[in-house]
Amino acid sequence: MQAMSVTVREAVFGLLRDVGLTTIFGNPGSTELPMFRDFPADFRYVLGLQESVVVAMADGFAQARATAAFVNLHSAIGVGHAVGSLFTAYRNQTPLVITAGQQARSILPFEPFLYSEQAPNLPRPYVKWSCEPARAEDVPAALARAFFTAMQRPCGPTFVSVPVDDWDRLCTPPPRREVTITVAGDPSMLARAAVMLRAARRPVIVVGASVARDGAWQEVIALAERHQAAVWASPLSSRNSFPEQHPLFAGFLPADREQIVARLEGCDLILVLGAPVFTYHVEGHGPHVPKDASLVQLTDDPAAAARAAVGLSIVTDLKLGIRALLEAKAPARPAPAAPVRAPSVPPDRLTDRYLLQQIAALRPPGSIVVEEAPSSRGAMHHYLPMLEPDSFYTCASGGLGHGLPAAVGVALARSDRKVIALLGDGSAMYSIQGLWSAAELALPVAFVIVNNRGYRALDEFAAHFGLATPPGTHLAHLDFCALARAQGVEAVRVSQCTELDGALRKAFAATHPVLIEVCVDV
Amino acid sequence: MQAMSVTVREAVFGLLRDVGLTTIFGNPGSTELPMFRDFPADFRYVLGLQESVVVAMADGFAQARATAAFVNLHSAIGVGHAVGSLFTAYRNQTPLVITAGQQARSILPFEPFLYSEQAPNLPRPYVKWSCEPARAEDVPAALARAFFTAMQRPCGPTFVSVPVDDWDRLCTPPPRREVTITVAGDPSMLARAAVMLRAARRPVIVVGASVARDGAWQEVIALAERHQAAVWASPLSSRNSFPEQHPLFAGFLPADREQIVARLEGCDLILVLGAPVFTYHVEGHGPHVPKDASLVQLTDDPAAAARAAVGLSIVTDLKLGIRALLEAKAPARPAPAAPVRAPSVPPDRLTDRYLLQQIAALRPPGSIVVEEAPSSRGAMHHYLPMLEPDSFYTCASGGLGHGLPAAVGVALARSDRKVIALLGDGSAMYSIQGLWSAAELALPVAFVIVNNRGYRALDEFAAHFGLATPPGTHLAHLDFCALARAQGVEAVRVSQCTELDGALRKAFAATHPVLIEVCVDV
Secondary structure, eight states: OOOOOEEHHHHHHHHHHHTTOOEEEEOOOGGGGGGGTTOOTTOEEEEOSSHHHHHHHHHHHHHHHTSOEEEEEOHHHHHHHHHHHHHHHHHHTOOEEEEEEEOOGGGGGGOOTTOOTTGGGTTTTSOSEEEOOSSGGGHHHHHHHHHHHHHSSSOOEEEEEEEGGGTTSEEOOOOOOOOOOOOOOOHHHHHHHHHHHHHOSSEEEEEOHHHHHTTOHHHHHHHHHHHTOEEEEOTTOSBOOSOTTSTTEEEEOOSOHHHHHHHHTTOSEEEEESSOSOOOSSOOOSOSSOTTOEEEEEESOHHHHHHOSSSEEEEOOHHHHHHHHHTSOOOOOOOOOOOOOOOOOOTTSOOHHHHHHHHHHHSOTTOEEEEEOGGGHHHHHHHSOOOSTTOEEOOSSOOSSSHHHHHHHHHHHOTTSOEEEEEEHHHHHHTTTHHHHHHHHTOOEEEEEEEOSBOHHHHHHHHHTTOSOOSSOBOOSOOHHHHHHTTTOEEEEEOSHHHHHHHHHHHHHOSSOEEEEEEOOO | OOOOOEEHHHHHHHHHHHTTOOEEEEOOOGGGGGGGTTOOTTOEEEEOSSHHHHHHHHHHHHHHHTSOEEEEEOHHHHHHHHHHHHHHHHHHTOOEEEEEEEOOGGGGGGOOTTOOTTGGGTTTTSOSEEEOOSSGGGHHHHHHHHHHHHHSSSOOEEEEEEEGGGTTSEEOOOOOOOOOOOOOOOHHHHHHHHHHHHHOSSEEEEEOHHHHHTTOHHHHHHHHHHHTOEEEEOTTOSBOOSOTTSTTEEEEOOSOHHHHHHHHTTOSEEEEESSOSOOOSSOOOSOSSOTTOEEEEEESOHHHHHHOSSSEEEEOOHHHHHHHHHTSOOOOOOOOOOOOOOOOOOTTSOOHHHHHHHHHHHSOTTOEEEEEOGGGHHHHHHHSOOOSTTOEEOOSSOOSSSHHHHHHHHHHHOTTSOEEEEEEHHHHHHTTTHHHHHHHHTOOEEEEEEEOSBOHHHHHHHHHTTOSOOSSOBOOSOOHHHHHHTTTOEEEEEOSHHHHHHHHHHHHHOSSOEEEEEEOOO
């Protein structure tokens, strides 16, 4: 038996250093303080003023770095405030290692102040693994397991609850280990898929977020071009996985069963790459794919494979899986009809369409868009095409409050890029405290608020249910410039088309955070 | 079998009307819209801009009205954002009936957008009961059960998940029912406690939040006076349960085992009324009560009775229990030594002590204080005594983010009173969006921000663990006046003693919300 030679704190910081997690996102409380005794100089603490902000910043940071991020929360209350962002991180399949303090072991029988009752259950079901080790000396190994679990495909959050008195106890540091994270698909099934693809008269490709996550951008382009396959973005995809001005790019599938079938009508093979089959937002009926069409899904998510409504599902890393498909030749096929591009918008009304068109025209090369502007999503698809890999992030959960802090996290990870946060007014208010962190970190994010004075996406959705005026959708008396300046972020309001370009140019050139409140015509 | 004669929506609104829950706190989304078709004119929708705000407003409203409040949240994301406030409501023992939308039943197999996986588990363990009815027609009865369960002692939140397609289905309305909420203690055990009390040489009383919740203010005063018992407030009590300038009021017990024993030294009977035995914040050792002291607990919380560290526990409504004790006579006892009151603070430095003293001097009669200013808690105990029943609320959980929106909820319930929200800067930032709801509802809350530019309570706590400078405790570049005005709330900054009284007088006299940012010396 190896001697207990280091403190739990030393072992944990050693582990975090080994796996490259030297940025700690958090908001501290009394039950976390002993973790930070002699805080190492090579670590950085990133403070968020509410835990929903903390976890969403970590989510953006993790996605942009393509590895896990580390989070420390305050006991039950901190985890509780974070559950919404945790739900989004789980749906985003973002690897997060989340820790929270717990009261001292000896007083747990008395349900003390700040006690987290059933701590490992609190973040469920939106964690892949969750634990409060029974002994202090098991904490470092639990954190190693949390990291390796978070990184397995599909990635996701994991959770470890740490009693406050554990940090100064002695333990044996866990050994350094390596755990693979990539699985190649069954070669015989990939070969079968390749035969189906080759035999198809008119194949189409549907791309989802795992294409971006697995870095298969070039492979998808090669496969689509070889097979002359139209490429659709999967419904509500949280990442961009295909150049949206490529002649083969057909557009964005709606999250509606009948409409998906209508869009894909005429194809005989649907190859779904890195997306569920399919994500629906509204109730639908009838078949999931056009009559006589086959479907093949490549996915790194075993659960998405198991629950797909139709077709052959192959569990595989996307890059490896698509490369296997690229080993087969393709027959000569005619190119699909090129999609009609939206006409340009004249500067006569300050609509969201005009705004998005001007962002597209003026954004610096390599810009990253982090979007949470639900009512402008359609306009964005038409007027702000994503052209490069890893240049678009939105939340996969449908919840509000992710975009603003996620943009801060992305900017922290990618200091080489301009980050543009495209946010609805309702969305921005959910996590307005994130502006403080942008100012504190002096990150050059351009926050563009599409202020339409309400939850307009909801007003539009009400029509789907035949409702006239739902309560609680109008947002008057909000001044986003004042909210930004109050937290240390420069801000400017734009109410006319003529003011827009100058404001965008200035924000895009700035080396500090700038907020532009755009009062759009609706 | 009774005919299915009404829609689920009609049955639910009828039930809510019957039990007096005609105010709906929420933030709507697509999965909730059909609930609000033909929204009845006798109902009111109170919008919060983040669900932690929504639930904390409902919590304040419910506590101030002493009955349940109704909440509607948006699917998994809305519940997720609310879990922190739900934890606090659970610890506050506040009756809340919380509903959330769910996707349509027919598409649940496909894990649709906004799907709440394991919906009833998401708010656990901080709900007393949680359910997603298996059939649409069972929704109204589930909500009736949720209401009756929330109202049982100890009160707490309950949860019902409602699929979006349920609202238009037909059902049989549940019958009107009555369920008692008061339990009287075992008469023989109360008689035994009365004998112990009578025999005690020097009894002391410790009062907790359930005294306030059960409306036993007068009964506790009568009991203390009859027995010449010093009265302590229980550690971290979330309500005021005894007049804090009464000659028998001894002060506030700290949440620390050794210090409690020291404070209670010399007594031979400790009568704990409506509080746990005891709430600890830090690890402690040794006995829980002074040597040779007996302890009797009256509590309406069976779990608190079961886990009390020592003594005889009697489960009872507090008012009924104390009245039973009042049936016995008391021996002649000398009065305990009157506690030393804090000396008055001169206007030479703008400290939190001076601020609290001036609030005490200038507050209108009947004012209600909702407090979340952890580093000023001690100063508040000395300089801002609560004198009347139901005039003080704070959170029982120790989490931040409750106070600001809870004050809005209290003000909505008590239009006859001035509500003073006493908030730390860190606390206020957690739920700063609540100011928008105060403006929207035009509620005359006086928000007093004790701005000490950081999480000072944490800096002070760090000393307990021997830490010098914990990371993440300093809050620079925040302008609370701008944050208030940006949301439609009038604001004024006070940086000197000479400015304070005028600002307080104006805010206390206002018929609309006013925020005072007090930049205190630390």
